Amino acid sequence: MAVNTLAGAPLAPQPAQPGEGKRPRRRGAYVPYLLLLPGMLWLVVFFLVPMLSLASQSLQTGDVDNGYTLTFNFATYSDALGTYWPQLLRSLIYAGTATVATLALGFPLAWFIAHRSGRYKNFLLVLVIAPFFTSFLIRTLAWQTILGDSGLLAQFTAFTHTDFLLSGFKSVLHAVGLISNDQLLFSPFAVICGLTYNFLPFMVLPLYANLERLDQRLVEAAGDLYASPVQAFRRVIWPLSLPGVVAGTLLTFIPATGDYINSVLLGSTQTTMIGQVIDAQFLRVLDYPTAAALSFILLLLIVAFVVTYVRRAGTEELV
Amino acid sequence: MAWLRRHLVIIVGLLVMLYILAPNFVVIAFSFNNPAGRFNYQWNQFSFDAWTNVCGVPGMCDSLGLSLEIGIIASLTAAVLGTMVAFALGRYRFRARAGTNLLIFLPMATPEVVMGSSLLTLFIAMGIPTGRTTILIAHIMFCLSFVIVTVKARVASLDPRLEQAAADLYANEVQAFLKVTFPLVAPGIAAGTLLAFSLSFDDFIITNFNASPSSVTFPMYVWGAAQRGTPVQINVIGTIMFLGALAIVVVGQVLSSRRSRQAV
Numbered sequence: 001m002a003v004n005t006l007a008g009a010p011l012a013p014q015p016a017q018p019g020e021g022k023r024p025r026r027r028g029a030y031v032p033y034l035l036l037l038p039g040m041l042w043l044v045v046f047f048l049v050p051m052l053s054l055a056s057q058s059l060q061t062g063d064v065d066n067g068y069t070l071t072f073n074f075a076t077y078s079d080a081l082g083t084y085w086p087q088l089l090r091s092l093i094y095a096g097t098a099t100v101a102t103l104a105l106g107f108p109l110a111w112f113i114a115h116r117s118g119r120y121k122n123f124l125l126v127l128v129i130a131p132f133f134t135s136f137l138i139r140t141l142a143w144q145t146i147l148g149d150s151g152l153l154a155q156f157t158a159f160t161h162t163d164f165l166l167s168g169f170k171s172v173l174h175a176v177g178l179i180s181n182d183q184l185l186f187s188p189f190a191v192i193c194g195l196t197y198n199f200l201p202f203m204v205l206p207l208y209a210n211l212e213r214l215d216q217r218l219v220e221a222a223g224d225l226y227a228s229p230v231q232a233f234r235r236v237i238w239p240l241s242l243p244g245v246v247a248g249t250l251l252t253f254i255p256a257t258g259d260y261i262n263s264v265l266l267g268s269t270q271t272t273m274i275g276q277v278i279d280a281q282f283l284r285v286l287d288y289p290t291a292a293a294l295s296f297i298l299l300l301l302i303v304a305f306v307v308t309y310v311r312r313a314g315t316e317e318l319v
Numbered sequence: 320m321a322w323l324r325r326h327l328v329i330i331v332g333l334l335v336m337l338y339i340l341a342p343n344f345v346v347i348a349f350s351f352n353n354p355a356g357r358f359n360y361q362w363n364q365f366s367f368d369a370w371t372n373v374c375g376v377p378g379m380c381d382s383l384g385l386s387l388e389i390g391i392i393a394s395l396t397a398a399v400l401g402t403m404v405a406f407a408l409g410r411y412r413f414r415a416r417a418g419t420n421l422l423i424f425l426p427m428a429t430p431e432v433v434m435g436s437s438l439l440t441l442f443i444a445m446g447i448p449t450g451r452t453t454i455l456i457a458h459i460m461f462c463l464s465f466v467i468v469t470v471k472a473r474v475a476s477l478d479p480r481l482e483q484a485a486a487d488l489y490a491n492e493v494q495a496f497l498k499v500t501f502p503l504v505a506p507g508i509a510a511g512t513l514l515a516f517s518l519s520f521d522d523f524i525i526t527n528f529n530a531s532p533s534s535v536t537f538p539m540y541v542w543g544a545a546q547r548g549t550p551v552q553i554n555v556i557g558t559i560m561f562l563g564a565l566a567i568v569v570v571g572q573v574l575s576s577r578r579s580r581q582a583v
Contacts, residue, residue, distance in 0.1 A: 112329055113332070
């Protein structure tokens with residue numbers, strides 16, 4: 001030790017050299033923990049501990065005025081599921097549909113940006129994230145203006161004499177049950193449209209990162225071996241893009257399931273999603289155990305989904 | 320027909336681009352509207368009124384101020400804590416590494432409504448009244464992971480030989496960090512901080528669970544307005560945010576491309 005203090009500054013660069021490793025290793029041993037401590041403590045106290053308190057709250061009985069006691073009342077779960085399974089199921093269906101839609105729309109866009117946009121690549125990437133710059137509540141409200149009965153879409157199709165396209169589109173939506181009358185707004189379609197819109201960049205960016213590295217020559221090789229474009233996509237492009245697809249679908253599906261902004265602003269009482277129920281139970285009905293139980297069920301569903309999905313897709317690296 | 324097939328991906332790509340950007344155009348255009356009723360959903364007539372009187376609606380600019388304040392404090396705190404974690408992960412070997420990575424990943428994979436409500440149960444159980452402080456706590460929590468991931472990528476891409484070179488040139492550890500490492504990681508920290516700020520500024524769901532009637536952020540104001548009537552000023556703020564952020568990105572791009580040209 002004395003040698004070290006005597007040696008002082010000139011010896012300090014030494015750690016880079018092997019053999020002298022003893023001193024820095026011992027001295028550095030606690031440094032990473034010190035660096036980790038505040039941030040990780042924050043996540044433990046304000047992310048992990050709340051999960052426990054959520055689980056505990058869901059098993060308590062009592063009311064707001066007289067306080068709660070932990071009674072392990074699992075009946076709250078069966079009651080909550082029995083009452084709110086339609087909203088839960090609807091959330092999964094809407095989020096799933098929106099995820100498929102973001103994939104169907106995001107894939108061509110990501111391919112276009114990655115391989116066909118030339119020198120406009122960076123410009124287009126900025127435009128993909130540009131919507132984030134405006135509050136997403138304001139942007140979601142803008143869909144009311146676009147989809148409304150005499151909204152911009154209706155006005156545009158009337159102006160360009162393409163109303164027949166719009167009414168054809170509406171009858172398709174009607175046939176699959178996404179709208180119940182002639183109205184686009186305040187329907188399941190509007191909610192899914194909003195969800196798709198809001199989470200599209202989350203799909204496009206990981207897909208782009210993946211497709212950009214995809215060697216174009218592999219696609220050409222497939223063509224040389226007489227693969228049709230469809231075969232080339234199915235046998236070459238799709239398998240290679242799977243990591244991007246997995247990342248994009250997770251980034252879309254998870255937040256979309258819990259979202260209720262789109263269903264409140266663009267939907268009706270017939271499109272209530274589970275987030276809306278949790279919000280109302282916590283903040284208006286003040287039935288904390290039911291709200292906590294629903295929240296915990298949603299969390300378990302998401303965890304189960306992520307684990308099975310990632311296992312089936314075969315990609316272990318998530319971040 | 321052959322032309323159409325060859326350019327199909329471009330046409331679809333541009334249409335999807337339109338889908339992504341259409342609402343922004345609507346927000347900008349309708350900031351110049353003079354709506355007939357309380358809601359700014361139908362075009363009525365052109366007017367500059369909202370632009371010349373941005374704070375004319377009660378409560379909106381207060382909520383904007385609160386959102387800015389929370390956004391700045393939360394993003395800076397998350398930047399400091401997150402950068403420390405990122406350095407630990409990028410530079411050191413230690414036990415519980417997998418657990419640490421999992422804990423960082425989990426908040427990004429949890430629906431907002433679960434994070435918001437679980438934090439509320441904690442505050443309820445501890446008897447902590449919700450308000451400005453609880454919003455800050457929540458925002459720092461969900462911003463942390465994003466800062467860590469952003470900065471970690473930058474730390475990992477650093478060439479360790481640069482620090483060794485500094486050491487060879489008789490820089491001590493502090494000097495090497497301040498003069499070599501930190502300037503190289505700084506763009507990553509800046510990107511992480513900006514990301515954290517935009518996440519914090521835009522958050523509604525988690526905030527709504529942990530706020531009180533006296534701590535209304537801008538997204539909460541917009542949410543309330545969607546029920547009561549939407550003032551045109553909301554669109555003005557949306558437009559200013561959009562153009563301001565676009566300007567920051569363009570300036571950043573120009574600066575970084577100029578720097579890389581100098582480096583070559």
